[in-house]
Amino acid sequence: MTRLAALASLTIGVPLGLHAQGVMIAPHQVFMDHRTRSTSMTLYNPNSTPAEITITTFFGYPGTDSTGEFELRTPESRDSTQPSAAEWIEAFPRRLTLYPQEKQIIRLLARPPAGLADGEYWSRIAVSAKGGAVAVAGIDTTKINVGLNLEVRTILPLQYRKGRLQTGVTLSDISAKTIGDSLEVRGKFVRQGSAAFLGTVRGTLVNDAGQIVARFSNPIAVYLDIAPRFRCGIAGLPPGRYVLHVEVTSDREDLPAESVLPIKPVRDSIAVVLPSER
Amino acid sequence: MRIVPAVSAVMALGLSLGASTASAQTNTANITARAVVQAPINVTANQNLDFGNVFPGVNATIAATAAAAGSFSITGQASAPAKMTFTLPPTLASGVNTLTIGTWTGYWNTINSQVGGTAFIPSAAVTPGTFSATGNMFTFVGATVTPPSNQPAGTYTGSVTLTVTY
Numbered sequence: 237m238t239r240l241a242a243l244a245s246l247t248i249g250v251p252l253g254l255h256a257q258g259v260m261i262a263p264h265q266v267f268m269d270h271r272t273r274s275t276s277m278t279l280y281n282p283n284s285t286p287a288e289i290t291i292t293t294f295f296g297y298p299g300t301d302s303t304g305e306f307e308l309r310t311p312e313s314r315d316s317t318q319p320s321a322a323e324w325i326e327a328f329p330r331r332l333t334l335y336p337q338e339k340q341i342i343r344l345l346a347r348p349p350a351g352l353a354d355g356e357y358w359s360r361i362a363v364s365a366k367g368g369a370v371a372v373a374g375i376d377t378t379k380i381n382v383g384l385n386l387e388v389r390t391i392l393p394l395q396y397r398k399g400r401l402q403t404g405v406t407l408s409d410i411s412a413k414t415i416g417d418s419l420e421v422r423g424k425f426v427r428q429g430s431a432a433f434l435g436t437v438r439g440t441l442v443n444d445a446g447q448i449v450a451r452f453s454n455p456i457a458v459y460l461d462i463a464p465r466f467r468c469g470i471a472g473l474p475p476g477r478y479v480l481h482v483e484v485t486s487d488r489e490d491l492p493a494e495s496v497l498p499i500k501p502v503r504d505s506i507a508v509v510l511p512s513e514r
Numbered sequence: 515m516r517i518v519p520a521v522s523a524v525m526a527l528g529l530s531l532g533a534s535t536a537s538a539q540t541n542t543a544n545i546t547a548r549a550v551v552q553a554p555i556n557v558t559a560n561q562n563l564d565f566g567n568v569f570p571g572v573n574a575t576i577a578a579t580a581a582a583a584g585s586f587s588i589t590g591q592a593s594a595p596a597k598m599t600f601t602l603p604p605t606l607a608s609g610v611n612t613l614t615i616g617t618w619t620g621y622w623n624t625i626n627s628q629v630g631g632t633a634f635i636p637s638a639a640v641t642p643g644t645f646s647a648t649g650n651m652f653t654f655v656g657a658t659v660t661p662p663s664n665q666p667a668g669t670y671t672g673s674v675t676l677t678v679t680y
Contacts, residue, residue, distance in 0.1 A: 258558030264590060264680055283558065305642040306595040308679045366673075367559070379567045381669040382574070382606060382613065382659050386559030386584050389677040455594045464595075490553035490591050 256283040257367030258388045259334060265434075266344065266361060267495040268325070270398035273346040277392075279363070281334040287365045289334050291327040291342060293394070295320040296360040297432075297459040304422050304465030308360070308391070317460060321357035321396040324348050334365075346396055354399025356431040358459065364389045393457070395432065403497040404428030405435070405458050405484055410506050412480055414514045417471040419450070423482060423504075426461040431497055433458040435486040439468055441508065442479045449473055455488060475512040481505045555590040557678050563655060571663035578619040578656035579628040586676050587626065588643075588651040594680070596643050598622070598653060600636040601675040606659070608668030615672065617658040626652045636674075 260280040268275045281287050296310040297318065311318060328343040348357075366387045409424040419441065427433050434457050441450040452468040468480075484502040563584035568574040576582045590596065600620075605612040623631025624646030634641045636655055645651050655674060 256558055256560050258556065258586075260554045260556040262552040262554035264553050264555040278552070280554075282556070301640075305640070306597055307640060308597060360679075362677075364675075365557070378667050380570065380613070380661055380665055380667055382565035382568050382615075383669075383671055384563040384584065384603070384606070384615075384657075385671065385673040386562055386586065386655070387673050387675040388557040388559055388586065389675055390555060390557050391677060391679040392555070393680070453593060455591060 257285055257287050257365060257386070258283060259287050259289060259363065259365040259390075261363055261390055261392065263492075264392055265491060266392060266394040267492070268321075268344065268346055268394065268396045270346075270348070270352070270396070273348070275344050277342045277344065277361075278339060279334055279342060280339045281336055284336050285367050286336065287334045287367060289332050289340075290364040290366075291330050292362045292364075293322045293325050293327070293359050294362065295322040295358065296391075297358050298393075298457050298462070299460070300462040300464045304420075304463055306464065319355055319357045320359065321346065321348070321394065322359040325359050325361075325394060325396070327361070344394070348396070348398075352398055354401075354430070355397075356401055357396040357398075358432070359394040359396070361392045361394050362389060363392070397431065401431040401497060402429035403431040403433045403486075404499050405433040405502055407482065407484055407502050407504050409463070410480070410482055410504055412506065412508050414470065414510060416514065417469060419468040419470050419480070419508065419510075421452070421466045421468060421480065421482070422463060424461065424463045425456065425458045425484070427458045429497075433486070433499065434488055434491065434496060435484055435499065436488060437466065438483045438485070439466060440481045440483075441468060441470065441473075442481065443473075444477060449478070455490070456484070470510060473510055475510050478508045478510060479505055480508045553591060555588075555678075555680055557586065557588050557676070559584070559586050559676070561585045563657060563674065565659055568659060568661055570661050570665045573658055573660050575617070575658040576656045578621040578633070578654045580656060583621075583628070584655040584674060586653040586655075588645075588653065588678055590645050590649055590651070590680060592645055592647050592649040594645050594649075596645060596651065597679040598641040598643055599638055599677045599679070600641075600655070601638065601673075601677070602636060603672035603674070606670035606672040608666070608670040611666045611668055611670070613659055613661055613665060613670040615657050615659045619656040621654040623652050623654075624650055626650075628654055
């Protein structure tokens with residue numbers, strides 16, 4: 237989906253019910269540079285009720301669990317491979333009330349320690365949005381009335397960069413298994429270089445005739461190493477032998493081009509057999 | 515970042531001014547409006563979980579697949595993974611009185627429907643989700659309240675917090 241279409245769906249498609257509450261945040265991934273030590277993000281309240289906003293930072297980076305699902309790792313003790321910027325990134329303002337249809341620029345300022353070594357430092361930004369008091373339908377003070385407010389919290393990545401950085405990724409241990417109408421693809425991705433790798437993983441399933449019969453495309457972030465899983469729809473494909481091609485590139489349509497660290501595409505392939513019973 | 519000829523709520527605006535080649539009779543000038551649209555994420559609580567009036571000694575349940583379920587909509591990057599966790603109140607409060615709430619149910623989908631998605635149990639543990647190819651995800655929450663027969667009258671409220679990690 238293009239960003240324009242995405243934005244249109246956000247501003248037009250979100251229900252504007254009486255109790256809708258939340259906030260639109262852009263960008264969804266924040267980059268800061270040591271030369272300027274500042275950047276901004278924009279909050280917008282598309283709803284019809286005010287939202288109380290709180291912004292905090294903490295250290296975390298994405299990983300995967302044993303099943304290949306994405307997880308946020310927030311280690312209490314860290315080593316040099318887990319560089320944190322959370323302690324010296326500040327948001328201004330940190331608390332605010334965002335009224336309906338109102339926009340607010342949040343300034344993010346960095347106060348890194350003196351002598352900070354070249355490299356990339358990571359943080360997470362948490363934006364909490366809370367609405368007003370709960371409205372319980374048909375309130376009667378002689379009865380028991382029950383209602384719950386829903387609140388939202390959004391956690392976004394921030395990367396602080398100093399010096400000339402490089403990134404890369406290796407791909408190994410590709411496997412695939414059929415689960416119902418899907419092919420579950422897994423692989424091991426290990427970051428190279430001095431910065432997290434942000435890019436896209438694409439897979440294509442090719443039949444004996446050389447035709448692409450299925451494909452998937454997913455954004456990926458490799459901060460250290462991950463073993464994610466991807467799903468590729470294979471409904472209606474006949475049983476038989478196929479070849480799965482996996483390609484990792486640094487193109488990301490959703491990120492500013494100047495923030496993407498380019499790599500040479502990484503590719504690998506495996507043979508896949510789709511069983512008749514699945 | 516893509517440049518589009520549009521005006522948006524979330525944008526950085528650059529303006530360039532240039533004069534066209536002068537003709538014998540007419541001078542014209544053009545301006546070009548440029549808007550950089552940043553990819554946003556939006557998490558919205560659309561509908562509170564409202565049990566309305568309940569009766570002492572009678573459990574009341576709103577299923578995650580019911581029309582009255584609490585609902586969230588999340589919009590972000592197409593096909594990207596997102597992690598959902600919930601902060602849930604064990605009790606609801608009305609002044610000094612409390613009411614037990616539990617047996618949480620959840621349902622998420624890539625379309626705004628409580629059919630054809632994935633059931634889960636909301637908790638502080640991670641519920642993995644994935645945005646649709648159009649960047650949408652919808653989450654529904656239900657629960658059961660268990661007022662004892664001597665539950666005092668009052669308006670009992672609490673908060674459910676959905677955290678989306680991108």
